[in-house]
Amino acid sequence: MSYKQQRDVEAQFQSQLTTDDLTDLFKLNQINDGSSMQKMKQFGDDNGIARKLNTDLKKGFSDKSAIEKSKQLYGDNTPVEKEPTTLWELIMECLGDTMLQILLIAALVSTVIGMINEGVKTGWTEGATIFFAIFLIISITAGNNYLKEKQFRQLRRKLDDGKCQVIRDGKVTEIATKDIVVGDLLIFNLGDLFVVDGLMVQGSAVKIDESPMTGESDEIKKLPYFEMAQQQHNQLNVNQDAARGHVSPFLISGTKCLDGTGQMIVLAVGQNTVSGKLKQLLIQENPPTPLQQKLEGVASDIGKLGVLVSILTFIALMGHLGYDCQQGKFPFLSIKTLQIIVESFMIAVTIIVVAVPEGLPLAVTIALAYSVGKMKDEQNLVKNLSSCEIMGGANNICSDKTGTLTQNIMQVVALWTENQTFKDQVHTNKNKIKKETIELMSESICYNSNAFPEKDPQTNKWIQIGNKTECALLECADNFGYNFNQFRPSDKVLRQLPFNSKRKKMSTVIFNQKSQYIRVYTKGASEIVLAQCNKYIGNNGIEQMLDPQLRKNIYDNIIQKFASDSLRTIAIAYRDLDPQSHGSNIRGQITQLTKVAQNIPEDDLDKDLVLIAIAGIKDPIRPDVPHSIKQCHESGVKVRMVTGDNILTATAIAKECGILPTNREIGEWEVVEGKKFREFVGGLKDEQVDGKTVKVIGNKENFARVSRDMKVMARASPEDKYILVTGLIAEGNVIAVTGDGTNDAPALKKADVGFAMGITGSDVAKDAADIILLDDNFSSIITAMKWGRNIYDCIRKFIQFQLTVNLVALFMSFLGAVVLKESPLNTIEMLWVNLIMDTFASLALATEPPNITVLERQPYKRDDKIVSPTMNRTIVGGSIYQIFVLCFILFMLPQFMDLSMPEELFGQKYHKNVVQMSIFFQTFVVMQVFNSISCRQLDYKTINPFANACNNPLFWGVQTFTLIIQCVLIQYGGKFVKVSHLTLQQHLLCLGFGVGSIIFSILVKIAIPERWCQFVELFREQEVQSGDMDTSLTSVLRRKSTNRLGNSRRSMDQQGSQVKMSAQRIQ
Structure with missing residues (x-):
């Protein structure tokens, strides 16, 4: 009995497969020892499993009911995510605030004393008011955190909204990855990140990176199940890797396709996948960002000052109490004395609550939550929160060309074949080309591609799905009368070598029925394919020898001419091989021929080719790109184009974009080819830095010479891009990099901010990136840069406001305690001020939209201080004015x-x-409202505090709400807040003092030059490491926010052991 007959018999056995049956196949130890293959035989091989799942290995699911049944039995592919934090949990987290806990106890004692002194009827009011104030702070803070986390959850879900291609009812269909079900026939390509577990049933030259799940760094070869099982059945001699189980048909979620294409039948989805089970163990919070860590140092310094003032204030109040007792005003041991002590203690604790700016690092999170939402609306999907901040300092952008600077809507507008050149609508000249040549060219295009363009039946326009270059060629073939669906899927395909950045070409091997020969179709970079041709299709479709002179003429007059017109050039070629010359005497038997094709060395497949045609493909520049690049130049950001196109095409596109000048000669190093660059700078070498081996530039002097001028790198490989990024970072630059291919991942990871293409980018590139450009548009990078700078601006505005309030509140509390024997602001008033300072101010100032001038200045430097000289002037000036008014x-x-x-x-x-x-009290709060208006301006040149006043309605809403609540507290707070209602004249006086703060800030800007404040440093700005944030003063005294940061840190600590745990868990 043949192997095929045997597996057909076994497949007749029908039984229901359980989830455990399927997931057990992907345990690492069972894959390695061959147990998984044995279980497959028990299930009836791949055909048996397909039947049990009501699917087909060629057509996929045929009806929707089977899909729904699969979803009910085996679950869906909804991404695994952390259980959302409930509002109650956030409230309890806020109650973990040490100072609020102490204040609650003191308020309870105050209530008891008040009822003893004044009776139950009125004695409870002060304590109850404090309880209510604390309740209000906790409720607003928890509510704010809840909304913030809800927004981040929505963004995380957006990250998981990927697309994939499956075969259903015999047709290729694009669906969301969350809609994949067990039994789906999934198509995968080079660069894909597997989101499900499955069995490879078809594929060619597939190599997988399993290191994220197993820890093994070697590329793992994969074979289709039928081929692997046939080898075992025939007891073929497999190599040592296969014997150890490394070669297998099992594809594990979380791994990456490094090479090849294929199809897999999905056997596990969602929480049942290998990666899904791990995610349930390793769900992580967002770690603290660099800006949060730096702000934690500022907050700790302010906190120390607050603790000092609190202690001194309490000592001063106790000193007055001791003096009064000694003077006989009341006895030492009395309820009155105890009441004063409790009230003084509550004042001291409240000073710490106000002074320790625990909301300062969290203001960054609020700014990020607002910014990433707006960035998503502007086609930037943020994966790594810190990347938003970092983009504020980006001074170099290394950009791809295709789809980023160009529209990625490609069309063949020039064609050279049979020694003739055709322009524009090339298919209209088909009468001038031999039918046999058209057929050969079109077949080559259709067989040797993987894209799936579709024609909109209503508009009759093409919808390009897949590689856009292939789509353009397939559309050209369709215009000549050859639709790719006639050729795919095809049993004639014996082998396929996908395009990659090293080969720069793609080859497909088929069996030609007419000639009974093996035929190799090749397409790729024109100069590379041309160099491997020794014949060409000449006049009247006759094959002719390609001598060196003619090859040079084709390169100079066709390829370079097309390239100088900004066209991408693709050469199309073929070769026929006699099976008998490669060890096969059996013509026409596909199984035998497949084996023959697989055994032919790659270099032999692509030599001695016959050149069919050279296509010139136009990819128009995006209309807004020249303006965006001009904006970059004006804002101190250098744009470099790194492309795989030849040097002439790259130069023409760069001039069109504005990267290269058009009014002068191009400098020696302004445009360089990747190979020349790599050799000149000496590549990368290993160097010991702080006991670690790191990659550094081989020749730093040469690199500095090149990097100063270089604007375009042509024929660049991913290695060249990685070298460029490494060198630029070593020079102290902040680098943003775009990438779309699998091999771009190292450069994306290395860069300060990596941008992956959302449309054309591979899953591996998206996984390595910090931000995904949903529209693949360069202008979207400008958006990220704009919002990155704006985040810094928002935090600086918030710091200006909070430091001013802090300094004034601390000074007046201590002064009042020393001179007046009491704090001018009681506990309830200071808690209200704390609410204004933290939650309200962060909502108002940390959510400011970008100013139109944000891109007109230089980027932030890595070592720039958060508190600038201009801010010092604003803080000191505002504090002096407020202290003077309050003392008055x-x-x-x-x-x-x-x-x-x-x-x-x-x-x-x-x-x-x-x-x-x-x-x-009224004046103090009103001055804070007007001071917040002054704090909206950071630029020392901007005198008018109301500039851009209409661009943030939320700011004015918060300030209006604050004023309304403040007036209500004054007019109706009475004995609860310990205030008296004021007359209209008194309200106007308070309002006048508030307006005066704006007038004074204008005078300070006019009278005091910025250079006078260069050497003023109010607080140090030492970055607190994430591991120390749990033990910082802010964290110890105010636990409300830092519990979450602690969880983030611990989650980051777990990452180091993730690979180890992965290997253990899937065994």
């Missing part, structure tokens, strides 16, 4: 205004200076 209210205002207590408050337990303290 405390010590001099009664001399100018009647501040007597309203008659209706007589007899109630109000402070005798309640009106004065109410004006102080």
Whole structure:
């Protein structure tokens, strides 16, 4: 019995497969020891499994009911993600705030003392008000965090909204990856990242990177199940790798296709996949970003100052208490004394609550949450949050050409064949070309491609799906009357060598029925294919010898002419091989011929070719690219184009884009080919740095010479791009890189910010990138740069505001304690101020949209301080004004205004200076509202604080809400807030002091030059490492936000052991 007959008999056995039956096939130890292959035989081989799953190995699912049944039995491919944090959990997290816990206990004691002193009827009010204020802070903070996390979850889901191609009902269909079900026939290509587990049933030259899941760095060869099983059945001598189980048909989720194409039947999806099970163990939070870590250092310094002032304030208040007791005002051991001690303690604790800016690092998160949402709307899908910040300092962009600078809508507009050149609508000249030549060229295109363009029946326009160059060629073949569906899928295909960056060509081997020969079709970079041709299709479709002179003429007059017209040139060639000359005496038997084709060395397949045609493909420049590149130049960002096209095409496109000048000669190193660049700079070499081996530029002097001028690199390989990025980073630049291919992944990882193409990019490139460009458009990189700079601006605005409030509140609290024996702001008022400083200010200032001038200045440098000299001037100036006004209210205002207590408050337990303290409180808050307006401006040149006033409605909404609540507290807070209502005149006075802060800020900008503040440093800016953030002062005193950061750090620690755990878990 033959092997095929045997497997058909075994496939007759029908039984229901369980999820465990299928997932057990992908345990690493069972794959390696051959157990998985044995189980496949028990299931009836690949055909048996397909029947049990109600699918077909060639047509896939034939009806929707089978798909629904599969989904019910084996689940769907919904990505594994962390259970969302509930609002209650966030509230409990906020209650973990150490200072708020202490304040709650003190408020409870205050309530008890108040009821003892004043009775139950009124004694509870102060403590209850503090309880309510704390409740309000916790509710607003938790609600804000909940909305922020909800937004990030939506963005993570967007990242998982990938597309893939499956065969259903015999047709290639594009579906979302989340819609894949067990039994689907999935098509995969070079660069794909597997999101499901499956069995390879068809494929050629497939090599897989399994290191993310197994830790093995070697490329793993994969064979279709039938071929692997046939080898075992025939007891063929397999190599040592196969004997160890490395060669197998099993494709594991989380691994990457490095080479080849094929089809797989899906056997596990979602949480049942190998990677799905691991994700449930290793779900990670976003780690703290570099800006958050730097801000944590600033926050700790402010916190230390706050703790010092808190202690000194408490000592001052206790000193006054001791003095009063000694003077006999009240005994040491009395309820009154205890009440004063508790109130003083609450003031001291509240000063810490206000002073320790635990919201400062979290303001970055709010800015990021706002920015990444807006960036998504502008075609930037952010994977790595820190990349948003880093783009604010990017000063070099290494960009691809195809699809990024160009529209990636390709069309054949020039064709050379039979010694004739045809332009524009080349198919209209088919009467001038021999039918046999057209047939040969079209067959070559249709067989030797993997794209699937479709024609819209309504508009009759092509929808390009897959590689756009192939789509253009297939459309050209269709125009000549040859539709690719006639040739695919085909049993004639014996072998396929996909295009990659090294070969720069693609070859497909078929069996030609007419000649009974093996035929090799090749297409690729024109000069490379031309060099491997020794014949060409000449006049009247006759094959002629290709001598060196004619080869040079074709290169100079056809290839270079097409390239100088900004056309990508693709050469199409073929070769016939006699099977008998390669060890086969059996013509026409596909199985035997496949074996023959597989055994022919790659170099032998592509030599002695016959040149059929050279196609010139036009890919128009995106209309907005020249303007975007001009913007980059104006904002201090150098754009370099790195492309695989030849040097003439690259130069023409670069001039059209504005990367290269058109009004002068091109410099020696402005345009360079990848090979020349690589050899000149000496490639990469290993060097020991801090005990670690790192890759560095071989000749740094030569690299510095090239990098200064280079704007275009042509015929660049991924290795060349990686060398360029490595060298530029070593020179201190901040680099953004675009990439779409699998081999671009190292450069994308190496870059400070990696951009992958969302449309044409491979899964591996997307996995390595920080940001995905959903429209593959260069202008979207400008968007990322704009928002990156804006994040820094927003945080700086927030810092200006918060540091001013902090300095003023600390100074006045201590001054009041020393001079007045009490803090001018009571506990409830300071908690309200804390809410204004943290949550409200972050919403108002951390969500500012980018200013139109943000791209008109130089990028931020790596070592730039967050608090700039201009900010120092704003902070110090604003603080001086506010302290002066508040001191005036405390010590001099009664001399100018009647501040007597309203008659209706007589007899109630109000402070005798309640009106004065109410004006102080009202003025303090109103000045913060107007100061926030001044803090919106960072540019020392901008004098007008209301510039761009209409671009952020949320800011004005928050400030209006703050003023309304403040007035309500003053007018109706009464004994709960310990304030008196104010008259219209008094309200206007407070408003005047607030407006005065804006006027004073304008005067400061006019009178004090920025250079005078160059040497002022209010706080150090030492970056706190992520591992130390749990032990920083901010974290110890204010646990509310840092619990989440701690989880992030621990999740990052787990990453180091992920590979090890992966190998263990799938065994």
